[in-house]
Amino acid sequence: DAKTTQPPSMDCAEGRAANLPCNHSTISGNEYVYWYRQIHSQGPQYIIHGLKNNETNEMASLIITEDRKSSTLILPHATLRDTAVYYCIVRVPNTDKLIFGTGTRLQVFP
């Protein structure tokens, strides 16, 4: 699976947009970008995934560059409850296995 690179930590003010970057320069053509987050003492939670088009759901938006070598997860109006570790993962769909890195620790402050 392709390796991803994320900043170890980020801060964001409550109510502002949180933009979490991810580099995946060796991504293959059939690999999707997935985002999960893990709030302290809980299991990881699926957020969103995409192949090459931008995606949006009730939780977040995913922007993937045209060359697919990087992506950005956007939380449009961050709240204190969004404080968590965010993991960017690339994988082939239906392979089930998720390979987690160390993620980005997002701290939302009042």
Place this chain on the structure above:
Amino acid sequence: DAGVTQSPTHLIKTRGQQVTLRCSPKSGHDTVSWYQQALGQGPQFIFQYYEEEERQRGNFPDRFSGHQFPNYSSELNVNALLLGDSALYLCASSGPGLALDEQYFGPGTRLTVT
């Protein structure tokens, strides 16, 4: 919908002992995966069960074994516990079948080996 449940929530064992952790998948899911998460690290894939068989396995020794029951629930067994086995053990379910986009994780079992 109860989601993914795991038991016990916490467990303390002594080096050399054996442990069994349990997982009940989310309703409608038939595939169960297990992950180990050491402190400060991301979860690491152990193995996956589907149709009561181990379908994929990560880089873990044979001391780690599992089972899936006809009702899709699963057990993770670890023999000859080492101090390094201390971690949060996460169960994730998905399905039906092997076609999936999301995995739903349980809250985990915190294992401490002394």
